[in-house]
Amino acid sequence: MPSKGTAKKKEDSKSALVIVESPAKAKTIEKYLGDGYVVKASMGHLIDLPKSRLAIDVDHNFQPEYITVRGRAKILKELQSDAKKSREVLLASDNDREGEAIAWHLRNSIKSKYDVPIRRIVFNEITPQAIRESVQHPQEIDESKVNAQKARRILDRLVGYNLSPLLWKKVKNGLSAGRVQSVALRLICEREKEVENFIPEEYWSLDADFIKGRHEFTAQLVQYRNEKPELKDEESVRKIIDEIGNSECEITDIKVTEKTIHPKPPFTTSKLQQMAANRLGFTSKKTMQIAQQLYEGIAIGSNRVGLITYMRTDSVRISAVALEEVRKWISEKYPAELPPAAIEYSIEKKAQDAHEAIRPTYVTYTPDYVKEFLTRDQYRLYTIIWERFVSSQMINARSRTSSIEIRAGEALFRISSTKIFEKGFYKVIKTLISKEEKENLLPEMKIGEKLEVKSFHPEQHFTQGPARYTDASIVKTLEEKGIGRPSTYAPIISVLLDRYYVTRSNKQLVPTQLGRIINDILVEQFPSVIDVNFTANIENELDQVEEDKIEWPEMLKTFFTPFKQQVDQVMENLDSIKGTLDEPTDYTCEKCGRPMMKKLGRFGFFLACSGFPECKNTRSIPLAKCPRPGCDGEIVARKTKGRGKEFYGCTNYPECDFITHFKPINANCPKCGQFLVEKYDKKNGAFKSCINPECDYLHTQQEAAEEPEALENKDVEE
Structure with a gap:
């Protein structure tokens, strides 16, 4: 029989089991922790609601019936077996509601079989310092955060599993409707109606080429007979040209104004998706996939490095350590652009502030330094993240605009030239293309100088109606209206595309006829459920569940009772259009x-x-x-x-x-x-x-x- 000392020594030799969500993250973290730790991946959720039935006991406080996800039993069994052989289990799923729920299910599943210490660790970046710090300070699972995830999951299940059968019976088999996605679909369909109903109006503009010595430049008509010109058709433009064609041209005013341009805060999830869509042409889904790769770790030479912090966040907060590092880097590379103190950005009231803003984990890993180790798309996304973060802690830029007015008879033409004379934070934004950087080189001029008109350029235009939503603009709208959260913006768009309720055309989101039919039914029969303000209020209530201010079963009861009554009424009274579309x-x-x-x-x-x-x-x-x-x-x-x-x-x-x-x-x-x-x-x-x-x-x-x-x-x- 072994002595107590031998048993203690054997116990100490056991490794700690760290469970993360993805294999890529596991590979990076295991390298940081070294001997004494084994890192395994759960591959996301292992336990969830079954797909085949509602699995919610609405009569007993909406208790969910969880099962092992199909095809995941083997992974769960292996993790349970690994836990049995470990001195402790550290649950390191993502630091958000979904991650907390994953950790909660894993803890319960392991505890049901083996008595092993289980703790939760969280981190905002995958760096040696952050990982080791989290291991040294484990904590308990946040039950309130789990309840918020549970409430959202059950709420979405209640909506989907009640609306979908209605659509099967009344429209077509196989259709489905989601709580938040239906609101986004409504926004897209309403915008499409605005696009279709818009009637363009013709208008014209008039430019003139002026000559001073060897210099030639173009100015635009801004005033005629002391009023803003109304150029509705070609005839009105030709009339002005005929009247001023032989007039003497003279510079009547020169104004010089200066403008201060402030740097923008580091990225939140929505702002990153918007910037990547507008500048790089990325879909929201692609942006998040690439950001996930940068977060989980990239092989930089012989080292595997998590290059950015967690990419699902609605906060612009930056840690004191990161601020110190970036200010040190700026002081060495651009000392004249370092402000006296760190710049603080205000955090919106609705921001949860659970994470920092999205930033590079090491500011010394410049885009040029890591370029050879990244794919083209990884490099482009990392570049805008790095530049946005570093520039956010640099001094303002300054621009100077010269505006010259030229009188030709009763017409007034104007040309402006802008030059950035203090680059400030622009010095690190190599990819920036902005109107502030464009400058029209004009010759030296003074009031009273005479100019010669070389030619006139009338041009026809049509007023532009409202633009269809793009990935960038729908994410911006969802964020502004309080619909969804950082983790849900990309999935909302993906679900609408996957269901073919919406298609992409020229990067614009266009509702299909199927999407319009679904939307018309939902708007007419369930106006409150897919109301923007109602949905935003639900998000606020979920936040209150996470803050332990309200009980999740009561929240669900308040929603579900009238909703179910409406579903039953519509199921009975709505005429079916099934087959009528053929x-x-x-x-x-x-x-x-x-x-x-x-x-x-x-x-x-x-x-x-x-x-x-x-x-x-x-x-x-x-x-x-x-x-x-x-x-x-x-x-x-x-x-x-x-x-x-x-x-x-x-x-x-x-x-x-x-x-x-x-x-x-x-x-x-x-x-x-x-x-x-x-x-x-x-x-x-x-x-x-x-x-x-x-x-x-x-x-x-x-x-x-x-x-x-x-x-x-x-x-x-x-």
């Missing part, structure tokens, strides 16, 4: 000769044989005749094999290889007869153009507004 067509099934029906499917409208189920033939709805000479094929929507990107090609492929990435519409060019496609650019906004490269027809918004009826946009499947 339409007969002139197309014939090539397999059996029966007529084809236009049907609404998971991915929009498609053609299906009316002989179903005897004949199961389906195909895409043709959008246009193939423009290739001698080809009798039709253009249909297709998707690339890899990324699933939509394009449009001929049904006679591979005999005919015609393709276009612009969506055809149900209209022909009035000039050459070939079909029109949808296009978009900043100058013209949304417009239609001829597919024929030899035809210069461009269909503007103004012309579209004058048409007797709108052109139909068809959603098709591959």
Whole structure:
């Protein structure tokens, strides 16, 4: 029988088990902790609500019925076995509600089998110092944070598992509706109506080229007969040109103004997603995927380094250690741009402030230093994070704007030139392209000088209506309205796209016909449930659950009782439109000769044989005749094999290889007869153009507004 001393020595030799969420994070942390620690990954949630049923006991305080997630039993069993052999278990899932719930379930599962010490560790960055500090100061699981996650999970389950069957019965099998996603869909659909209802108005601008010696510059008409000019058409512009064409031109005023430009705070999740969308063209989902990689660890030479802090945050707070490090770096590299004291940024009231802002873990790891170790996209995202953080602790920039006014008869022209004369924080923002940096080099001029007009440039414009939402603008709107939280912005967009309620077109979010149908029903029958203010209030209540100010079962009861009554009423009284969306067509099934029906499917409208189920033939709805000479094929929507990107090609492929990435519409060019496609650019906004490269027809918004009826946009499947 071994002595007590031998048993104690054997106990001490055991390793501590650290459980994180992802293998990449496990690999980085295990290297930091070294001997005496084993780091394993749970791969996210191992225990959750079953997918096959509601699993919420609404009559007994909404108690959930949790099960082991399908396919995850082996991972859970291995972690339990590893825990049995360990001296202690440290649960290191992400420091947010979902992470706390993962830790809570793991603790309960392990405790149900083995008596081993289990503690929670949290950290905001994956660096040796932060990891070792968290291990030395373990804590208990935050039950209030777990309750907030539980309340959100149950609330979303109650909404989804009650609304979805209603949609199956009244619209189409397989549809689903989510609590927060439905609100986002409502915003997108309402914006689409604004876009469609907008009627563009024509207006003109007038520029003039002026000459002084060897210098030439362009100024814009800003005043005519002491009033702002109303240039509604070409005739009004030509009239002004005729009146001032031979007038003497003289500089009447020169104003010089200076402006202070303040640096912006480090990134929150939403601001990072917006910047990455606007500057890098990233979707919100892509931004978060790359940020996760930078957070969990990148191999820099022989070391694996977590390059940024936790990327789900709504706070701009920075730790004292990080402030000291960045100020030291600035003092060495840009001493003249170091402010006397650290700059503090105000934290919004609704921010939870659980984490710091998103920042580099080591400011000495400059983008240039780590570039060779990163992919192109990792480098681009890391660069804007690093630059934003470092610049946030530098002095203001200063710009000087010179504005020159030129009188030509009764017309006043103006030209402005801006120059940044104190770069300040701009010195570290190499990727910045801003209007403050643009400067028009003008010759030295003084009041009273005479100038010569070289030419006039009248230009036609059309007023631009409201823009469709993009990833950046919908995230901005959701944040401003208090809908969702940093961890949910990207999933909200992804769910709408995955369900095909929304598609992307020119980086804009456009509701499909299926999305519009779902939205119309939900808005009409459940106006309060998908109301923006109501949803924002729910978010606030979830925050109060986390702050232990309200009890989660009471919160759910207040919501669910009237909601369930409304669901039952709608289920009984709403007329079904199931099958009414199907339409007969002139197309014939090539397999059996029966007529084809236009049907609404998971991915929009498609053609299906009316002989179903005897004949199961389906195909895409043709959008246009193939423009290739001698080809009798039709253009249909297709998707690339890899990324699933939509394009449009001929049904006679591979005999005919015609393709276009612009969506055809149900209209022909009035000039050459070939079909029109949808296009978009900043100058013209949304417009239609001829597919024929030899035809210069461009269909503007103004012309579209004058048409007797709108052109139909068809959603098709591959």
